[in-house]
Amino acid sequence: MADVMVAAMPFHGHAGPLAAVAGAFVAGGHRVRAYTGAAYESAFSAVGADVILWRSARDFDEHDPSGSYPELAGRRGPRQMLANVEHLFVRSGAGQCADLLEAWRGRPWDAVVADATSLGAAFAAERTGTAWVSVSTTPLALPSRRLPPPGLGIAPARNAAERARDAALRRAARSATRGIQRAYRDERTRAGLGPGRARFDEATASPDLVCAVGVPELEYPREDPTGRIVFVGELARRSPTPGPSPALPEWWSEVVRSAVPVVHVTQGTQNLDPSDLIAPTFAALGRQPVLVVATTGRPDAAPLPFPVPPNARVAGFVPHAALLPHVDVMITNGGWGGVLAALAHGVPLVVAGGDLDKPEAAARVAWAGAGIDLRTGRPRPRAILDAWRRVSRDAAIRGRSRELAARFAEHDGPAEVVAHTLALIDRVRARDRG
Incomplete structure (x- = not known):
C-alpha cells in the first residue's frame, strides 16, 4: 500500500x-x-x-x-x-x-x-x-x-x-x-x-x-x-462513484430520440461569455436540420442574453459520458478535457481556441486531422457554418476521429x-x- x-x-x-x-x-x-x-x-x-x-x-x-x-x-x-x-x-x-x-x-x-x-x-x-x-x-x-x-x-x-x-x-x-x-x-x-x-x-x-x-x-x-x-x-x-449521478436536463429525451444530427456547442469552463461561441453557433445553425445542445459552463444555469433558436437546447452542464454518444459534431472553445472526451467518442471537432491553452488544443486537433481550427475564440457565424458543413461531410476527418477513438479505447x-x-x-x- x-x-x-x-x-x-x-x-x-x-x-x-x-x-x-x-x-x-x-x-x-x-x-x-x-x-x-x-x-x-x-x-x-x-x-x-x-x-x-x-x-x-x-x-x-x-x-x-x-x-x-x-x-x-x-x-x-x-x-x-x-x-x-x-x-x-x-x-x-x-x-x-x-x-x-x-x-x-x-x-x-x-x-x-x-x-x-x-x-x-x-x-x-x-x-x-x-x-x-x-x-x-x-x-x-x-x-x-x-x-x-x-x-x-x-x-x-x-x-x-x-x-x-x-x-x-x-x-x-x-x-x-x-x-x-x-x-x-x-x-x-x-x-x-x-x-x-x-x-x-x-x-x-x-x-x-x-x-x-x-x-x-x-x-x-x-x-x-x-x-x-x-x-x-x-x-x-x-465506474460509478459515490453520490447521485449528475442530473440530466428535462429535454434529454429529445437528444436520445433525435431524428436529426445532434451538434454540441460548449463555451467551456473559463471565459464564459456566451457571445463568443454560443451566439454565433446559434446564428450559424439555427435554421439547419440539426438539434443544437449548448452548455454554458455556468452551474447557475443563467439565461442567455440573446434568443435561443427553436432547434437549440441549453444547459449549464451535461455529462459528456451521457451526451457524446449521441453527438455528430462538437463545436468547442478548445478546453482540452472536452476535446479529449469528444475524440474518445469518435466525435469530430470544430475548435474556436481563443486564449490560454486553447489555441494549442485547436492546432493539435487540426494537425491530427480530426477537425477544424477556426483560429479565433470569437468566430463569425459563416465560419462556423462552413466548418460544420465540412466536418459533417468530410470522410477523412470523420474516419480520423474514429481512429483516435480506437487509440483512446486502449487506455x-x-x-x-x-x-x-x-x-x-x-x-x-x-x-x-x-
Whole structure:
C-alpha cells in the first residue's frame, strides 16, 4: 500500500482528471490525500480521498480569479495567459508548498501526484526528496529545441522558412516570459529552495515521470529526450462513484430520440461569455436540420442574453459520458478535457481556441486531422457554418476521429497513472537503498 498526495489546481479541467486519479488510487487500497481549492473539496472527498485545502496559498474562484488576484482584471488573449501563469500558477507556489509541507510533517507520503501546473507540489517534492509524478492535463507544454513555443497554436515547421520562424519565436518567448521567470525564482526562495538550474517552463514537469493525457497521435514529433513521458489516454472515471449521478436536463429525451444530427456547442469552463461561441453557433445553425445542445459552463444555469433558436437546447452542464454518444459534431472553445472526451467518442471537432491553452488544443486537433481550427475564440457565424458543413461531410476527418477513438479505447487513464506511480515509487526506494 502506498501513501499518495494528489495535488490539483482549483480549475475544473485540472481537478476533474486528478479526482479520477485519486479515485483509482483509493480503489487500489492506497492511502490518498488530495490538496486543492475549496471549490473542489467535494470532488475529491466523493472518491474517498482525505482533502487538504489551500490555506497559505491564496484560493480563488476560477470563474472570477480577479476577485482574489486583482492583477488579472481586464485581461484576455496572450496578456491573460501570461498574467494567469505568473499570478495564479507561479506566485501561489510557495504558499502551496507551505501547505503541503505541513501535511508532510503530519504524515509523510511516498509520492506526490500533481497536475503539471501545481508548482507548489514540485517544490514540496524537492524539499522532501520524494517521488514526483506530474500529470499534464493540458496539451503537453514542455519546451523543445525544434518546436514552436507552446501555447501559440502553431503546428511544427515543414520547411526552412518555418524553422527559422520557430527559432525566432523561441527567442521572443524567452523575452516575453522574463517576468514569469523572475516570479519563479522569487517563489523558490520563499519556499526555502535555491535558484535551481531549470527555467519555469521546464521545472513544472517531473524529471522522472510525466503522465500526459491524450494519445501520441495528438502530440507533435519531438527530437528531445521523451523517455519520461507516457500517454495515458483520457483521465475519466469508468465506474460509478459515490453520490447521485449528475442530473440530466428535462429535454434529454429529445437528444436520445433525435431524428436529426445532434451538434454540441460548449463555451467551456473559463471565459464564459456566451457571445463568443454560443451566439454565433446559434446564428450559424439555427435554421439547419440539426438539434443544437449548448452548455454554458455556468452551474447557475443563467439565461442567455440573446434568443435561443427553436432547434437549440441549453444547459449549464451535461455529462459528456451521457451526451457524446449521441453527438455528430462538437463545436468547442478548445478546453482540452472536452476535446479529449469528444475524440474518445469518435466525435469530430470544430475548435474556436481563443486564449490560454486553447489555441494549442485547436492546432493539435487540426494537425491530427480530426477537425477544424477556426483560429479565433470569437468566430463569425459563416465560419462556423462552413466548418460544420465540412466536418459533417468530410470522410477523412470523420474516419480520423474514429481512429483516435480506437487509440483512446486502449487506455484506462487513471489506472495507468496508478501503475506508473507505483513503479516510480519502487525505483525511488531501490535507489535510496542503493
